[in-house]
Amino acid sequence: QTPFGPIFAPNITPDRDSGIGTYSFAAFQRAMREGVARDGRNLYPAFPYTAFSKMTDGDLLALYAYLMAQTPVKATTTPTRLAFPFNVRPLLAGWNLLFNRSGVIEADPAQSAQWNRGNYLVNAVAHCGACHTPRNMLGAERQAAYLDGALVDGWEAPALSELSRAPVPWTQDALYEYLRHGIAAEHGAVAGPMGPVVASLAELPDSDIAAMAHYVASLTPRAIPVDVAPLVAASWRDLGADATEGARLFAGACQSCHHDGNGPPVFGANIPLALNSNLYSDRPDNLLRTILDGIAEPARPGLGPMPGFRDSMNDQQVAELARFLRQRFAPARPAWQGIEQAVARARQLATAP
Ligand code: HEC
């Protein structure tokens, strides 16, 4: 789903009719760098060619060889039909002139080899900015707001820049844990659209994960480490005296797994909610999506699943619960405005992958 309408990803197996079987390497290269299909059609930038254009020819050739060695599958996907004027694909040539100008990423001699590798992986291959960088009205990533956080499929991809709301600043080690294992002890686990990202990074060697963590950590050099213990202790008070509806819902539906931190984790790792960025964010969206849809398929083995409460709580209950969680676990942050509307919006969206 994009603000311009639904965009369907086509078949990229080497099937000659419905896939990319007739693509020469030159045609593949043009698609990856310029966003132009073999038949000359402009491709929508939901296909992240603005990132792939930064890849080296050697890597594009390797990708081409790999894709062409896959089993061809005959399968036609729904063609993308956006409303006027976005259906006029030639307009994308103008878009490309404006927004697809960067070439292959050159190594910065002032930086270490690890930083340069991380920069290349994050910005060219893994296109982290496709979700984490906000876009302008024409759907292009705003470079001035690089990795400042954005919405994707009703989830917030949080800021990884100095705008990060994480109560404990992300360090290189924590980023490594999160990207490698899908969970970081001082933050929490991956959910929503970040799950498939971490699942696919499982193929990468440790050195590449470490390089990405190193690079992303370098974006917030002034982050001051926080002592976690008081933050967690302050949020784990006895619920007994709290008789609000939110507190009762939490005690009934959540506390068995997200208990007060003294006992063993029942499911998953039971990372204290007081450390979760989603409770500190300016928007309640990720918390609401997690409550409604749970975490059906944990990104990495060892992480527990979480049930969704879509069918057992009504909108008003979800809103009460979210209000309580915000107050309880992120007391320094202002109450969320418009929670009811946000719950209604979140409920419209399909179950997360
Ligand atoms: C498909 C969209 C998408 C892509 C691509 C993506 N992310 Fe994410 N990312 C998200 C979403 C959504 C969340 C919130 C997940 C949650 O709440 O559990 C997230 C969360 C994160 C977080 C946790 C932030 C916090 O404060 O809690 C980090 C770190 C992160 N992503 C790094 C990356 C890196 C590095 C890449 C590139 C390798 C990347 N992401 C690619 C969507 C994406």
Ligand code: HEC
């Ligand atoms: C059956 C156990 C279980 C129950 C019940 C449960 N959760 Fe979870 N929850 C998990 C697991 C497992 C995770 C993944 C992290 C982990 O392993 O600690 C998680 C993660 C989360 C996250 C972090 C998501 C992210 O994107 O970082 C939030 C927020 C959350 N739960 C809130 C709740 C709320 C609110 C309730 C009650 C409505 C609830 N949970 C009920 C097991 C549970």
